[in-house]
Amino acid sequence: MERRDTTNIGFLVFPGFPMACLTSAIEPLRAANEISDREAFSWRVLSENGEAVTASANVVFQPDCSLRDVENLDYLFLLSDPESAFAVPASGNGHLRYLARHGVQIGAVSGGVFPLAASGLLLGHTCSVHWCYRAAFEKAFPEIAVSDDVLVLDRRRLTASGAAAMFDLMLGMIEDTLDSVVMTEVACWFQHPMVRTEGVGQSVPAFKTAGVTRDLPPPLAKAIAVFSDNLEEPVSIGDVAEQAEVSPRKLERQFKKYLGQSPLNYYRMLRMNAARQQVLYSRNSLSDVALSVGYNSSSTLSKHYRRAFGLSPSEERNQKSNRFKIERGQPIPVA
Known part of the structure; x- marks a missing residue:
């Protein structure tokens, strides 16, 4: 040009x-x-x-x-x-x-x-x-x-x-x-303290804490990365501990100390948050959402989802759809 x-x-x-x-x-x-x-x-x-x-x-x-x-x-x-x-x-x-x-x-x-x-x-x-x-x-x-x-x-x-x-x-x-x-x-x-360029990673919250993942001890950060990379095909805590180069018991202690929960609970929450992204920001069927985060059925996903967020995936998707229609002045169907 x-x-x-x-x-x-x-x-x-x-x-x-x-x-x-x-x-x-x-x-x-x-x-x-x-x-x-x-x-x-x-x-x-x-x-x-x-x-x-x-x-x-x-x-x-x-x-x-x-x-x-x-x-x-x-x-x-x-x-x-x-x-x-x-x-x-x-x-x-x-x-x-x-x-x-x-x-x-x-x-x-x-x-x-x-x-x-x-x-x-x-x-x-x-x-x-x-x-x-x-x-x-x-x-x-x-x-x-x-x-x-x-x-x-x-x-x-x-x-x-x-x-x-x-x-x-x-x-x-x-x-x-x-x-x-x-x-x-x-x-x-604008008091912009640090100019970031390519190669700088995003800050990601360590769920249920006030910190971010990059502030955690290396074995714990490694375990979280392994969990994040294996949402569709679940991995065992023992395999994750091996990749983090610590014993399962030490990994359990670090999760409890820094994140206030067990590795298994943390892993499940990662999967729930990944599922929630698809529930809110995609039109994927709930069966497909379940499979993408390692569940064989949407009913099992719904049980854990309700426990994590207080409502089922279909209920949350319907709520978001209704909010979207209200914001744009569209009619909401009456059952």
Whole structure:
């Protein structure tokens, strides 16, 4: 594409998109323009058809234009929740592919990886997926490579796991477009203490504690990683202890000391959280959800699910569906 003095960025928003991801992108760009005293960056908010879009916080955004009418973009980022899709997929996906063919770098933040993956533009690429969506994403798009890094810049596909990661991605863009001095000043304006680049892993909560997994002793962190990698085909505590290079008894003591529960209970909760991602963010049948987290039947899954979350998978899915309809003013069927 012809090089311009201003880098033009589009943000394609879908209903329910996380507002923090948009502000985390635009605010550092605005600050960079002000600090450098030039219009180094311009941005436009787009929607599929140019109509207003309501964010997850129920704030309404009026886009600058529709996706089909946008011109002269250097970058386009998709912002959405995990269930978002184009109202007219053939047209929306086709236009994304058209832009990519004509030199626009395409990216996504948070749940935006779902509609981006559905367009086919992530095939053959690795992408960053927020840990709370990973199980649902891998089930929906098993052919796409997923990374736990906060940022993945794979050729002309740029993905960020969440709002803070999007801020980091914009800081990198500011450094490339202007210089590291401006980038550092922007980071300091917003008291952004650490600029993260590729290769930095996401912080994942150690469930039922106030800590994160990277703060745990190495054998415990290794055990959690083994559990996380074996949700569909359950592993025994003895095998996990062997891979963590500790005895089963020592592993049990470490789980009780640092996580307040047994390895078995922790493992079950990991599987329940993975199941919940699919219940909330996919249309997979409950039988398929059960099999994906190591249960032979949906009834067994439902029993453990209710114990963990206080309601069955079908009840939670119905509740979410009804909330979605209320937010969009749609009628709720009466039984």
